[in-house]
Amino acid sequence: MPVRFLKNASELADVSWESPLPVAVTNAKPVPADTLLIATTNLFPTGERDLLGSTGAPELPTLDACGQYRKLIWFYFREGAADTTYTILARVTDHNGAPLGAGWLTIASGTLPGGANSWNRLEIPDTGDAYYDQYRILVNRTGGSGYYLISKIVGVR
């Protein structure tokens, strides 16, 4: 005896792979956003580094598998006001996660906004949509005293 259910309000259908039982999704996230990264970056040393502290591996992404995200929101709290630059690099990958080519596309760069003990927010990209698979997010303290930069990045689908 097949199990049947009312489909599309009027059609009586057998349960099958093609017409599964309807379900109500519970515990669904109320917003289409995921926390992708929480990291503390030591900016006491100078020199360009990614948010995870990587300095010697220019091909290494800070974030991977981000292809589903329309936009990334970078929240950060900077403990110091020292001049700091940021560079956001992005690229896409093939089905094995391999970049389509070497190097990166620079999608944003500039001076990191905010003073000492300030909260800040940057959208990646600032206009349009993203959908890149990988990002390498670089910061570089170019003057002043060292400090810690505390970041949280949220991906929005």
Add this chain to the structure above:
Amino acid sequence: MPKVCLITSNLTRFNKVWTQVLRHLGIDYTLCVATSGGVGATIQTPQGGLAANSTDLRNYFRLFDAVILCDHALTLSETAVINYSVYWLSWNAPEDPPFLFFNPHFSTAITESAYNSNFPSDFPIVRPNPSDLAGTLYAADGGSPSAFTPLFTGAAAARGACVLFLAENIRAHVMTVCNAHGASRTANVVPYYWRLNPTQHSTLANTNYTHRVARNGRAGEILAVPAPPTNPEDTETYPSDCVVAYRYRNIFWLPHTIRSFFDTMNLHSWYTLGNWTPMLFWLLYGLQLAGVRPRYRLPVQMETDHPIESGANTPPFNFSYRQQMEALLAKHDYMREFARRTGTAIIHGVRVGGRHRTTSASFHWQMMYGTGVPADARAVAQQINQLLVAGHREGTTPCGVHDHTAGNFQGGYWLGDVRAGFRRHSGMRYGAPANVPISRGRCCVAPHVLPAGVAPPNALTVQVGDAEMVEWDHTMSGTGDTFDLPLGNIHAARIVIESEIEEMLALGFPDGHCAGHKYTNTAANASGGECYWQALKEFGFRGVRSASACNEPHRTKRVVSNRLWHGFHLITDAGFDLAHPSAGYSRGLYYPDSPSEGDGVRHWQLDHGNDISANWTTSAVAAWRAYRRVVCQGIGNWLFTTAVVLGGFYIHLGTQLMIISLSDPNARFNGWSVQNVIGHPHYNHAVELLENMDAVVRLLSDVLYWGTITDVMDHRERVLEG
């Protein structure tokens, strides 16, 4: 579910390891913020802001199984860190919860009169005086300063301690810093133990006291002291009034555990090693003392890479191949017995590839069958293999593939774009003479938009994760066994993995994925990309050990932060060898003529104030100091791996092969009384790590158990968001 209250006055620097560990243990928590470190602080609770000395706060705390103070000082000169907690030292009724103080700041530098007047007059530990350190504290671990601060010790630069836990009567090597002080907050800081007031303690120890955490029914109890030496060589002794952990009524006075630092541990790689918290033992012990019984215990397990491997038979050790194999055989015999005794399973990553792709004598197959290896050594290697196969079948030594020949250079999956001259196996589905695809060819990754007639009838459908691809016009292998193999595709992954499994079967193992654990530790922790994970799933694997930069040193990719890919586990790697790979092999705990990072002290930055290197040949205690620091670092890193990142702690047996005594390879460390072949202290890394961790597991029986990698993956699925 048990529930604890965490208190901090600095939310910015609140270390997320506190909550991560509690979540993994299944302990609920409420985080309350103190508005300052002073006595006048208000404690912000879900019931509102409550004065630190209020009855309302006291009643609020009674809702919890324990209250934990999370803040610590960096120097004893500070005046207000947790001063507000002074009132709680007198909340000792049976209804009050236990309070856990870690590295508490109670120095005489505190000037607030309300603190000093409310500090219990019968408290039995001498308050540290930064102007009279020698009169109020005992310098620990040789008394040398750490170049930085011992409170911020991460995955390196440990301080050593052997602690005697009195009630349990167990000696354990756990990193122990009760307080720390230096001229600067973060440079040249010395670790200290506490000084007891024997008269006050005697009174408390003879005073009846009723509370659920007072296991001896007395108001005062010494919980732990520096363990007395077991060998006269070890002259690092402490007076009888030196303590490292104390229970004052329902107040637990415990060493440092988690540093104040803003970080989370959801994404792990070598870049965050400085943020590890290897003094985690004291939090786990404190929870157990307080009777906070976790919903989940954490499985402890260890892995090795290269169960059969040989190193250089050159100076200073000159071990022959046979001697190396005999030493390895003794180690494996011990580890199998250890696993039987404790119920754990010690995973081994068999260095495959030697059957088809290399003749190097350091590979498993070549040590057993290579003509470059003397017959007597090969015979012992074959004994080891038989022992491993038997252990694999009985569940004590599960073995899996570990291929340093798949990619280029040091190997691992997908290291390099093309593996020149790749030699595959014969038979099975992807071996010679089967003519199989070796690269992607032309493809369409969205078949629903592929126009009819473009793909030929013999096109293949390939699934990688969520992506379904139609492929055609592949580059084919031909019928031969050797070709240049493009590595970044699922066809290459299938050929590579099947060839590894074929070698395991030829070695006598029934599978290549650690039997029912369906796991292995990847070579160089390079797990490749999605195509390799997909192929591993196809061959029955549930997970592999993987670096965050999972194709390192190709370094174009990272694993996702929760380390789950379509239900496939990418277990965090945590290696603890006594030498950097660049040094070839370890020269022991310390060896004066070692190359850079060629011994444990150099590799793990343990020569604080040169108090090992300057004394090695003149003072026997230096060897004991090196031993304590190495073991404390290892156990600390292992505990962190177990409790925070739920990862895979591993060593290379061969790397530590040379430094043991050939006549008694499994002997415990005993300073210069047991020596290796070059007359330096014998040290068996596997024995010392396992036996010392066993002491910790026995101490923390409410929190830890000897488990398996399956238990780790099960627990990850239990506590991590998918």
